[in-house]
Amino acid sequence: MDPVRNPYAPGAGQRPPELAGRDRELEVFDVVLERVARGRPERSLVLTGLRGVGKTVLLNTLRSEAIGRLWGTGKIEARPDQPMRRPLSAALHMAVRELAPRHRAPDRIDDFLGVLKAFALRANPPGGKLRERWQPGIDVPAASGRADSGDIEIDLVELFTDAASIATDVGTGIALYIDEMQDMSPEDVSALCAACHELSQTGAPLIVVGAGLPHLPAVLSAAKSYSERLFRYQRIDRLDRISADQALCAPAAREDVEYEAKALDLLYEKSGGYPYFVQAYGKATWDHAPQSPVTDADVRVAAPEAEAELAVGFFGSRFERATPGEREYLRAMADAAVAISERDEEELDAIQSVPTSDVAAELGKKPQSLSPARDSLLKKGLIYSGERGRIAFTVPHFGRYLLDNA
Numbered sequence: 001m002d003p004v005r006n007p008y009a010p011g012a013g014q015r016p017p018e019l020a021g022r023d024r025e026l027e028v029f030d031v032v033l034e035r036v037a038r039g040r041p042e043r044s045l046v047l048t049g050l051r052g053v054g055k056t057v058l059l060n061t062l063r064s065e066a067i068g069r070l071w072g073t074g075k076i077e078a079r080p081d082q083p084m085r086r087p088l089s090a091a092l093h094m095a096v097r098e099l100a101p102r103h104r105a106p107d108r109i110d111d112f113l114g115v116l117k118a119f120a121l122r123a124n125p126p127g128g129k130l131r132e133r134w135q136p137g138i139d140v141p142a143a144s145g146r147a148d149s150g151d152i153e154i155d156l157v158e159l160f161t162d163a164a165s166i167a168t169d170v171g172t173g174i175a176l177y178i179d180e181m182q183d184m185s186p187e188d189v190s191a192l193c194a195a196c197h198e199l200s201q202t203g204a205p206l207i208v209v210g211a212g213l214p215h216l217p218a219v220l221s222a223a224k225s226y227s228e229r230l231f232r233y234q235r236i237d238r239l240d241r242i243s244a245d246q247a248l249c250a251p252a253a254r255e256d257v258e259y260e261a262k263a264l265d266l267l268y269e270k271s272g273g274y275p276y277f278v279q280a281y282g283k284a285t286w287d288h289a290p291q292s293p294v295t296d297a298d299v300r301v302a303a304p305e306a307e308a309e310l311a312v313g314f315f316g317s318r319f320e321r322a323t324p325g326e327r328e329y330l331r332a333m334a335d336a337a338v339a340i341s342e343r344d345e346e347e348l349d350a351i352q353s354v355p356t357s358d359v360a361a362e363l364g365k366k367p368q369s370l371s372p373a374r375d376s377l378l379k380k381g382l383i384y385s386g387e388r389g390r391i392a393f394t395v396p397h398f399g400r401y402l403l404d405n406a
């Protein structure tokens, strides 16, 4: 069918033509926004899930929700080894700029911006040359004595408190969105938890909405033991059958295209309901199908192309980030999963994690000697450890990809 009219959107952070199966998350967030705006105690929200399940897309949608309610919003994407002070000040700057036109006292905004600037300037190493110093692009003089101690935990509490009071003035709230939150440094995570803790106690209208890999709750509770009570965790998972069908059928119907039931059966079997795969198989199938209704034969013809594109765009791009030693570790994880599936007669895709000792046994090495490879893969976000002594791929169907291709 006409590729120009192809509605599907495989790609990182690509807005899907139909956001399927996320009604519950949207409803929860609606309540959170409403409660926070009314000064009710509410927890910040954290979305967790594997690669490609739609965390970024959902995070962006939740941001639109907040903007729709005239909240101030800002978003950052955490990166390993990148301190949060700079990106966070840019995000808060943006959020407050959205609120500024509705504020009756411009002085209060300027005062806040002065504090924000002082906070941001602390990102510069002390004693650096003036012309080499990074400037935050805020048009007011930096204040002093607030949010500029250099201790990120103290500074963040003060900064968030001041930002929230601006939002209180205009009768709304501020929402800060943090994607890839597991990549924040322990120091920054700890500071962020402390700031959220402080705000939740005073009912100040500022919330953090985070998204990250499945081990993010463990990262947060390692930083502050009270983080479990601070955040509301929502596991973002693959789509159930009904939602996956909706993700395919609703956009097609808008183009007067239908699917035969058997085509949908096969598409679900191939995608496993993982949103990225749903989009990838949907897109290839559309391009190959000669006409509506789409048949299972069309899906069969199109599948190799979808798989080839996933091999490059979804799996390959990640596999390439691993060193030869790390690749060996990844392959051994896949082999260990195969061994378990044969022993326990379980389906390979149903095996979520493998014992690290099994991986070591596959490689014929001592577990300790593999720690560097494992730690580096953890840092690169290719694997995660949900429970002690076990390890899992963050990328769904990665084991199968490795067995077939690598």
Ligand SMILES: Nc1ncnc2c1ncn2[C@@H]1O[C@H](COP(=O)(O)OP(=O)(O)OP(=O)(O)O)[C@@H](O)[C@H]1O
Pocket (backbone or CB within 6 Å): 009, 010, 011, 012, 013, 014, 015, 016, 017, 018, 019, 020, 021, 022, 049, 050, 051, 052, 053, 054, 055, 056, 057, 058, 247, 275, 276, 277, 278, 279
């Ligand atoms: N609810 C949904 N319904 C249909 N398609 C979706 C849905 N959510 C996401 N997608 C599609 O899935 C793909 C991946 O989405 P997204 O990039 O948000 O995933 P992610 O969880 O952030 O992945 P990563 O961990 O790699 O950043 C995109 O192509 C998007 O269009």
Ligand SMILES: [Mg+2]
Pocket (backbone or CB within 6 Å): 012, 013, 055, 056, 057, 179
């Ligand atoms: Mg993402």
